[in-house]
Amino acid sequence: MHADRTPNPGLASLISEARWTNGELARQVNRVGTEMGLALRYDDSSVCHWLTGTRPRRRARPAILEAFARRLNRPVTPAEAGLGNTEEAPAAPADGVTGLIELGGADMDPSRRAVLGAAGLFSVALTIPQYQDVIGRFETMRRNPRARIGYGEVEAVAAMTERISEIDDMFGGRHARPMAAAFLVNTIAPHLQAEASEDVRKAMLSAAADHLYLTGYMAMDERADGLAQRYYIKALELAGAAQDHLTYCTTLRGMSVQAVDLGHAPLSLRLADSASAASPEAGPRMTAFLSGQQAHAAAQTGHRATALTKIREAEVAMEKAESKAKAFGSYDPSSLAYHVAQVRYALGDKEAAIEALEESDRTRYSIYRRGRVRHLGLLAERKLEIGRLDEACADWHRVLDDFPHVQSGRCDDRFRAMLAALRPYVKNARAREVYDRARAIAASPRPSAREA
Incomplete structure (x- = not known):
């Protein structure tokens, strides 16, 4: 730390707004720091020093801002917290494909994956690109005049994504994600820079968005949650560029799943509602897919009436949907039963929650081994709770x-x-x-x- 003996009224105001003691702020900063891979050991005396003008270490300042953002459910800037302009000057906007290569290139290198996971902090204040804002995001990217693609390349990308998804379902993301990152860098990125007709270009953007969504999901499954957010944001950008509402809202819904899993229920509900709003013409299975997540997030935030309404909407929609799901990432009766269980548990009905989890287990397809481990573990925990x-x-x-x-x-x-x-x-x-x-x-x- 270095001394700057000017009192920090901005920090004091934020502590007051958060209704925290100095010690509570320190503990929350330490907790966020752990997610960043930092061993922070702040206490109430540390916060007292900050308030009287001592600056916290630069590496710890993002943890302070994120701790406040999670408490207040809004972004908090360095200036507002009295930390000055701690952010580096923004770099020139990177070419869209260059950003994908940088992200996937780091992730496919086994020697860097642990660092990526530790450094990637999940942020509740992340700016989510709106659909209309990303439609033209990839229009000006550099093209390679010596390469041209057609629908065959699009089909190959979609098929590879489906195969990686199958491996992920059976064995988990640690096995499959290195393949996904390598495929992103070595195949998808060059395809995005190749010459193509307008319809093929949009189809490739859409297939790439699907692949990025899957890769983000695998990062989330590995608990590299900040990295998962980066993949999800890229998936949103590509889906918007492809004018692909389905992948855009599916990705938002995936981000909602991640947020509720990490205990950030208000953010989860906002994302789930945004996903539903982005898909106004959804079919019955997609309606169930979106409404089930809205119900889960609403129950976690204590919105009982909304949760019950949305879970009923999901049940009605599932009854209208075809009996078996075959599409990649589809929502099935087992998934709906899991959401029913989460809603019932959050609303205090543990017996009904257990019954729904048992129904989820009975209806789950055998290939979903990871889901079986997670949901059976949860079922056992909840049975133990009631003896x-x-x-x-x-x-x-x-x-x-x-x-x-x-x-x-x-x-x-x-x-x-x-x-x-x-x-x-x-x-x-x-x-x-x-x-x-x-x-x-x-x-x-x-x-x-x-x-x-």
Whole structure:
């Protein structure tokens, strides 16, 4: 830190608006810093120094701004927090394809992936590009006159995205995302710069947006949440350039899923509502897909009436949809049952939530191994909450059947939650059996199966 003995009324005003004590601000900054890969150790005396004119370290200032943004549900600028102009001067706008290459190029390098994940902070104050604002975003990008593409290249990109998605569903994003990033850099980016007819160009932009959405989803699954946001923003830009409402609103909905999963319910609801507004002519399956997420986010924010209305809309829409989903990323009865469970749980009906999760398990397609691990883990946790220990142990055994085969940060979260939930019950024979089996898996060479 360096001394600048001018009191900081801006910071004091923000602390007052947030209704925090100095110690509470310090703890929240430390928590955000952990997401950034920083080991911050601030306390109430640190905040007192900031208020009397000492500047926090430059690397910690984004954590301070993000902590306030999460509390106040709005962006907070460096100037407003009395931190001066801590942001670097904006660089000249990068060519759209250059930005994709920079993002994917860093992500496909195994030596840099851990750094990317640690440095990528999830931000509640992220600026979401509006659909109308990104329609012409890629019109002026540089073209390669020596390359030309047609619909064959578009179909190849779509097919590769579908194959990577299948691998992701079965084995988790750690296996599939390096392939996705490499394909983005080595194939999709050159295709976007090639000469093409207008309809082929838009089709390629749309296929690229789908691929970026999937790559962002895999980053989110690995808990590289800031990186996932960067992929999602690029997907929005390409979808707008392609005038592809479907991918644009699907991406917004994916961002809502990420936000509610991280506990940022107000942001999740805004994103879910924006996704629904961006798709006014949705068919019944898409309506269910969007309404189910709106219901989940509304329930998390305490909007009971909205949550119940939206989940009913999703149920009615699903009844109208075709019986089996075949499209990439489609919404099926198992997904709807999961949303029903989340809504019921948030509204206090734990028994109904458990019944819905059991229905989700019964109707899930067998290829969705990662989803089975996550949702069965959640089901077991909720059964334990109401005293159904034996049933919870049976479900956890099923989790452990699949867990060693899945490379997923979110599945790792459920694994650690299982170990923590079982520790108080290790004197019970069935609980001990599951616990010992889980510890044996945690002790294996598998790098993602670490105990908390």
